[in-house]
Structure formats: structure tokens, C-alpha cells
Amino acid sequence: MNKKILTLTLLMAMAPAIATSASVYKWTDENGVIHFGDRQPTGMAAEKLNVRSGTSSEASGGRSAPQERLKKMEEQQKTRKEKELETAAEEARRKQREANCATARSNLDIINRNARIRVSENGEQRYLSPEEIAEQRTKFKALAEENCNPETVNTQS
Numbered sequence: 001m002n003k004k005i006l007t008l009t010l011l012m013a014m015a016p017a018i019a020t021s022a023s024v025y026k027w028t029d030e031n032g033v034i035h036f037g038d039r040q041p042t043g044m045a046a047e048k049l050n051v052r053s054g055t056s057s058e059a060s061g062g063r064s065a066p067q068e069r070l071k072k073m074e075e076q077q078k079t080r081k082e083k084e085l086e087t088a089a090e091e092a093r094r095k096q097r098e099a100n101c102a103t104a105r106s107n108l109d110i111i112n113r114n115a116r117i118r119v120s121e122n123g124e125q126r127y128l129s130p131e132e133i134a135e136q137r138t139k140f141k142a143l144a145e146e147n148c149n150p151e152t153v154n155t156q157s
Contacts, residue, residue: 100143
């Protein structure tokens with residue numbers, strides 16, 4: 001009697017281990033019908049299902065979960081670096097616009113305060129004519145408007 005109880009107990013203890021070692025495969029045939037089976041079909045891609053957890057993994061030689069996670073993580077890092085580079089480029093453009101704005105406003109201030117503007121050309125000093133001063137004033141106003149106003153969305157690359 002003890003032998004029967006011991007054998008029965010051993011079989012009961014091993015039953016879950018034997019049941020969990022069985023594989024279940026899921027595949028879709030050419031008609032779109034989903035099938036399940038304990039053997040992988042030949043000539044068709046199938047997913048090996050983990051019956052215990054309900055998750056699946058590719059049984060047809062696909063990437064394992066850690067490799068997929070590593071690839072996703074690398075893609076996320078690449079995307080993050082690209083965004084950081086964009087942010088750095090935007091910051092550089094903003095600083096350049098601020099410098100251009102300050103220069104244009106300074107030049108406008110000088111033109112507006114002085115009746116005569118002296119320039120150096122080819123090592124010689126000369127004064128700008130009233131027409132040249134008006135031309136420079138227009139040029140610096142345009143630069144100030146372009147660089148001092150809030151930046152609009154630029155569609156050019």
C-alpha cells in the first residue's frame with residue numbers, strides 16, 4: 001500500500017512539470033484561419049506560445065525578447081540624441097539671432113544719433129552721403145525686424 005501511495009504522489013508531483021514542458025504553437029493558414037497545435041507546422045511561420053503566462057515568442061527564428069528590448073533602447077537613445085542636436089542647433093540659431101538683433105539696433109542707434117557717419121574704405125576715411133545713410137538705415141531696420149521679432153516657423157531646411 002505504501003508503494004502505491006508513494007508512486008501516486010510522485011506522479012502527481014511530476015505532472016505539472018511534464019505539462020509545462022509541452023509547447024503550443026499558433027499559426028495562420030492561407031485562408032486567414034488561426035490554428036493551435038502541439039507541433040510546429042512545416043513550411044509556415046508559427047509563434048510558440050507560453051501557455052502559463054499567455055505571452056508569445058517567435059518560434060520561427062525571430063529575435064528574442066532581450067535583443068528586441070536592446071534594439072528599442074538603442075533606437076530611443078538615437079532619437080534622444082537627434083533631439084538634443086536639434087535643440088543645440090535651435091539654441092545656436094537663437095543666440096545668432098540675438099547677436100544680429102543687438103548689432104542691427106546698435107547700428108540703427110548710431111545712424112539715428114549722428115548726422116555724419118564716417119567709414120573706412122581701402123584704408124581711406126570718408127563720410128557717407130545722406131542717400132547712403134538712408135540706404136544703411138533701411139538695411140539695418142530690415143535686419144532688426146528680421147532678427148528681433150519672435151522667430152516664425154522656418155519651412156526651409
